[in-house]
Amino acid sequence: MTRKQRRLVLIGGSLAVLAVAVALMLSAFRDSIVFFNSPSDVAEKHIGPGTRIRLGGLVKSGSLERGDDLKVRFEVTDGNHEIAVAYQGVLPDLFREGQGVVAEGTLDPSGVFAADTILAKHDETYMPKEVADALKKSGHWKDDYAQRPALPVGGGGK
Amino acid sequence: MIPELGHYALMLALGLALIQSTMPIIGARSGDATLMGMAAPAALTQFVFVAIAFAALAVSYVTSDFSVLNVYENSNSAMPLLYRLTSVWGNHEGSMMLWVFILTLFGALVATFGSNLPVTLKAIALAVQAWIAAAFHLFILTTSNPFARIADAPFEGRDLNPVLQDPGLAFHPPLLYLGYVGFSIAFSFAIAALIEGRIDAAWARWVRPWVLGAWMCLTLGIAGGSYWAYYELGWGGFWFWDPVENASLMPWLAGTALLHSAVVMEKRGALKVWTILLAILAFSLSLIGTFLVRSGVLTSVHAFATDPRRGIFILAILVAFIGGALALFAWRAPLLKQGGLFAPVSREGALVFNNLFLTSACATVFIGTLYPLALEALTGDKISVGPPFFNATFGPLFVPLLLAMPFGPLLGWKRGDLLGAAQRLSAAALLAAVVAAGAFALQHGGPVLAPFGIGVAIFVMAGAVTDIVERTMILRVPFGAALRRAAGLPRSAWGTAVAHFGIGVTLMGLVVVTAWGAERIAALRPGETVDIANYRLTFEGVFGRNGPNYHDVVGRFIVRRTNGDLLGIMEPSRRTFPARAMATTEAALMRRGVSQIYLSLGDPNPDGTVPVRLYYKPRVLLIWLGAVIMFVGGGLSLSDRRLRIGAPRPARKIRPALQAAE
Numbered sequence: 001m002t003r004k005q006r007r008l009v010l011i012g013g014s015l016a017v018l019a020v021a022v023a024l025m026l027s028a029f030r031d032s033i034v035f036f037n038s039p040s041d042v043a044e045k046h047i048g049p050g051t052r053i054r055l056g057g058l059v060k061s062g063s064l065e066r067g068d069d070l071k072v073r074f075e076v077t078d079g080n081h082e083i084a085v086a087y088q089g090v091l092p093d094l095f096r097e098g099q100g101v102v103a104e105g106t107l108d109p110s111g112v113f114a115a116d117t118i119l120a121k122h123d124e125t126y127m128p129k130e131v132a133d134a135l136k137k138s139g140h141w142k143d144d145y146a147q148r149p150a151l152p153v154g155g156g157g158k
Numbered sequence: 159m160i161p162e163l164g165h166y167a168l169m170l171a172l173g174l175a176l177i178q179s180t181m182p183i184i185g186a187r188s189g190d191a192t193l194m195g196m197a198a199p200a201a202l203t204q205f206v207f208v209a210i211a212f213a214a215l216a217v218s219y220v221t222s223d224f225s226v227l228n229v230y231e232n233s234n235s236a237m238p239l240l241y242r243l244t245s246v247w248g249n250h251e252g253s254m255m256l257w258v259f260i261l262t263l264f265g266a267l268v269a270t271f272g273s274n275l276p277v278t279l280k281a282i283a284l285a286v287q288a289w290i291a292a293a294f295h296l297f298i299l300t301t302s303n304p305f306a307r308i309a310d311a312p313f314e315g316r317d318l319n320p321v322l323q324d325p326g327l328a329f330h331p332p333l334l335y336l337g338y339v340g341f342s343i344a345f346s347f348a349i350a351a352l353i354e355g356r357i358d359a360a361w362a363r364w365v366r367p368w369v370l371g372a373w374m375c376l377t378l379g380i381a382g383g384s385y386w387a388y389y390e391l392g393w394g395g396f397w398f399w400d401p402v403e404n405a406s407l408m409p410w411l412a413g414t415a416l417l418h419s420a421v422v423m424e425k426r427g428a429l430k431v432w433t434i435l436l437a438i439l440a441f442s443l444s445l446i447g448t449f450l451v452r453s454g455v456l457t458s459v460h461a462f463a464t465d466p467r468r469g470i471f472i473l474a475i476l477v478a479f480i481g482g483a484l485a486l487f488a489w490r491a492p493l494l495k496q497g498g499l500f501a502p503v504s505r506e507g508a509l510v511f512n513n514l515f516l517t518s519a520c521a522t523v524f525i526g527t528l529y530p531l532a533l534e535a536l537t538g539d540k541i542s543v544g545p546p547f548f549n550a551t552f553g554p555l556f557v558p559l560l561l562a563m564p565f566g567p568l569l570g571w572k573r574g575d576l577l578g579a580a581q582r583l584s585a586a587a588l589l590a591a592v593v594a595a596g597a598f599a600l601q602h603g604g605p606v607l608a609p610f611g612i613g614v615a616i617f618v619m620a621g622a623v624t625d626i627v628e629r630t631m632i633l634r635v636p637f638g639a640a641l642r643r644a645a646g647l648p649r650s651a652w653g654t655a656v657a658h659f660g661i662g663v664t665l666m667g668l669v670v671v672t673a674w675g676a677e678r679i680a681a682l683r684p685g686e687t688v689d690i691a692n693y694r695l696t697f698e699g700v701f702g703r704n705g706p707n708y709h710d711v712v713g714r715f716i717v718r719r720t721n722g723d724l725l726g727i728m729e730p731s732r733r734t735f736p737a738r739a740m741a742t743t744e745a746a747l748m749r750r751g752v753s754q755i756y757l758s759l760g761d762p763n764p765d766g767t768v769p770v771r772l773y774y775k776p777r778v779l780l781i782w783l784g785a786v787i788m789f790v791g792g793g794l795s796l797s798d799r800r801l802r803i804g805a806p807r808p809a810r811k812i813r814p815a816l817q818a819a820e
Contacts, residue, residue, distance in 0.1 A: 005501065006500075010502070010510065013511075017514045017515060018518060020554075021519075021551070024522065024554055025526075025552070027521055028550035029547065031546065032546035033541050035541050036539075036540035054540075054542055066763055068681075070679055070681050070760075070769050088679075090758075090769045091648035093740075093742055094740075094741075
């Protein structure tokens with residue numbers, strides 16, 4: 001083979017691999033992307049049962065009910081709308097009433113959100129960023145959310 | 159006094175970095191040896207000053223000096239010494255200090271051990287290192303000063319984030335940073351080569367040990383982080399395709415590609431331009447990783463910075479260095495001479511194949527990680543790209559790579575014999591097929607993916623063994639002669655085989671634990687039992703226990719085989735840290751061979767039951783064991799005579815480098 005032919009083989013091979021990679025990504029993007037929604041978004045966008053979404057907001061105070069076999073129900077609120085969430089399993093360490101939560105799952109026909117994952121990942125201030133943004137959007141953000149875990153500051157905090 | 163000293167030392171380091179970043183280049187342009195000679199002492203002194211600053215911060219932490227804001231916010235006098243020390247980098251400011259500490263350490267190492275480098279290359283490379291250092295010094299001093307004081311010092315600190323209070327965190331960040339920052343050396347040398355417009359095979363020989371060292375640290379750092387997430391987060395997962403994990407995986411993929419393309423460049427003088435590009439990309443991805451993790455655009459335990467100024471500053475560093483480097487590349491790369499010819503089927507061809515798939519896999523991770531950020535910035539839609547995306551893209555791209563891996567070392571340079579290699583691998587392929595078929599039969603049908611994965615893992619491992627068998631001719635010559643051949647093999651050949659074997663081991667662990675792991679969730683009362691795999695756990699009850707700065711609610715479980723043999727007790731706990739009013743789950747692990755029983759507790763229910771998560775994780779330890787084997791393989795390769803000696807030079811000048819680089 002001449003230098004030119006070899007280069008063609010190399011470039012052709014590279015393009016083929018790239019094409020495969022792009023095809024894989026496009027098909028995966030269609031199937032596996034999950035949108036984040038606040039309870040208001042769910043109400044406004046009329047998200048139907050069966051669509052997989054992430055639902056984020058605050059766990060409404062006093063709404064947590066524990067059933068048998070680790071079943072739990074609670075309500076997620078952004079101040080304007082509430083959605084009941086059903087989950088079976090062990091709740092993450094940072095799950096508290098009145099604090100931020102992100103649940104992943106689908107709405108069932110009766111309007112209850114059946115969650116299969118409750119996300120444990122929070123930043124140090126207990127507030128998932130998506131939830132903070134959603135609360136700011138709905139006008140229910142309070143500045144003290146960000147400082148909740150702080151103990152009395154002895155002068156000159158940030 | 160000590161924090162002020164540290165602050166001052168950091169400012170001096172910035173000054174030195176500015177000198178080091180300009181004078182040697184001027185010297186290299188004008189041929190002034192004195193100016194070029196400034197680079198090495200400047201790099202050494204800069205390191206000394208950064209070390210002083212870092213030590214000052216560490217002393218403030220160890221002595222619990224809460225008049226320093228950073229210490230007050232992230233430490234507590236009740237914490238054990240180890241955690242007071244690790245909290246130095248368990249926060250934004252301190253972790254940036256660690257970054258520059260390692261960066262200047264590498265600069266100092268190049269200055270010390272680079273005596274066999276061409277004078278101009280060394281001077282320019284050190285200057286480029288200093289650009290990076292200056293940017294980060296400036297970043298720390300202007301936006302993230304770790305030495306800021308509080309007017310009236312509080313009595314007690316706010317404690318380190320409890321999930322970070324773990325021995326694993328003593329090693330994970332420094333190792334990761336050694337990896338990230340280690341690639342800066344390859345970057346600096348690449349930029350220096352572009353500025354000089356000249357590059358040869360010796361360049362690859364100088365740069366490869368640095369890349370190899372960085373790659374080794376990054377491998378262990380990623381594995382360590384994964385093991386930490388596995389046992390500390392309490393849900394038994396070892397890889398979540400979380401953006402923070404991806405941020406460390408991308409430089410690893412690019413670095414692995416760089417490692418392999420540098421071999422081609424060193425041995426055959428080919429792929430020069432590509433190697434330079436990979437060197438730029440590997441460090442660029444490290445910078446992007448730092449940006450993703452530190453800027454607060456992502457939410458995770460790693461996102462310390464929430465101050466938008468910092469995000470913008472890091473973004474500016476990112477744009478300047480990556481954009482600048484790529485522009486320089488576009489301008490100067492055409493000047494570099496093309497290297498040797500090779501047939502598509504050859505060792506070079508195999509390494510190109512490796513590079514192609516590694517970089518494509520890296521690109522899918524990159525897009526999957528950044529697409530949600532881009533989409534949110536453009537449309538405001540918030541999406542999550544989770545494991546399904548990466549499994550569907552990364553997996554298929556890695557399979558051909560793994561299948562081709564055993565072939566590479568068996569192909570000759572320039573022109574390889576694919577049929578011959580296939581014949582030599584027939585035993586390995588047969589073994590893989592038999593084991594895969596056995597696994598398929600054992601699981602009584604079902605999905606074929608897991609047996610296939612096992613087959614690939616066996617093929618990779620057996621292929622690595624085949625490589626050594628072929629090289630030592632152990633099946634064809636008398637045993638003694640084979641031993642002598644084995645001893646005479648270059649260490650890099652052993653390193654390749656060992657590292658490739660490690661990949662197979664990791665893959666085996668991943669496949670088995672994913673396919674045959676078991677999970678149970680139950681709410682238990684004292685005296686009740688729960689079964690998983692061949693084990694039966696009896697819940698004895700809960701009791702309290704106090705630690706230095708936390709309180710544990712411990713559940714006690716007795717573990718037996720289903721046939722009644724007593725194996726031991728497991729004590730998972732819920733750990734509450736009063737200083738932050740935070741609780742963590744401390745899972746209990748029981749090792750059975752390379753498998754584990756994993757048990758974590760939930761908050762007790764009002765009705766007196768305690769929720770538990772119980773997992774059986776078969777062969778899970780292989781995942782991290784494989785990474786350790788890769789590390790050892792890298793180490794063997796690093797100890798190769800060729801790399802210790804460096805570029806060919808008269809014998810008398812080799813000596814010091816020989817001892818120094820040990």
